[in-house]
Amino acid sequence: FRFRRRARRRRPLSRRPRRHLTHATPTTMVLSVLLSAAIAQNLPLPPLPYDYTSLEPHIDEATMRIHHMNHHQTYTDKLNGALAKLRADPEQKWLAKLGVDALLRRLDDISDEGIRKTVRNAGGGYVNHDVFFHSMSPTGGGTLEGDGLAGELVRTYGSVTRFKQAFTLAALEVFGSGWAWLVYDVREKGLRITSTSNQDTPAMQEGMVPLLALDVWEHAYYIKHQSRRKDYIEAFWEVVNWLEASKRLEAAVQLEDKPEL
């Protein structure tokens, strides 16, 4: 018991002199392993699939840098904070083991209102921005033709041009901060244009698979376009990643026969 009391009185690791951490004694080695395990449970900031300058001149470097390094990082950090709180609760830790998408579909199971709100906002921001950054590419834009996604868009909207017009309108009509989406509805087996407010995401609904995301929060375009959201949407079409959306559609179609959806 004496040993345990002494151990409790030790200063927190962050306040101990640095020399304790630089010598590889058995104790520090164990601590190091434990810390590594704790850090490993944290979700990383998803890497940007291209350089910050790569979408110039359509999407500017400053916007990309701040959007990814500040905004996406903040959503990541806040989500990790909420997940740590869930892990610390014996009755709630099972929720932290779900994937983020699955957790966003189980918000009602989170008993603490503050944690629930953080998971909804930061968890939504975490997944939304990853889809969004992959919805653009330095080799994007251009004309979409052929079967696959192009065929589905033509079947649903009459032409790719009409789809772009409908998507643009949906993005313009988002009031305040939010998102425009092209999703594949697994149950209805079809494409759908939708929008969400704040950081809500189609992934909150089972069977909704995002194919394209457009962030219409002002932080996504204000530096270059100020309040001209329409100009930003036109810039998005210059870099839209049709290839990624096509791959997501292929994967979504494969989900149709899975009973859990």
Ligand SMILES: [Fe+2]
């Ligand atoms: Fe954003």
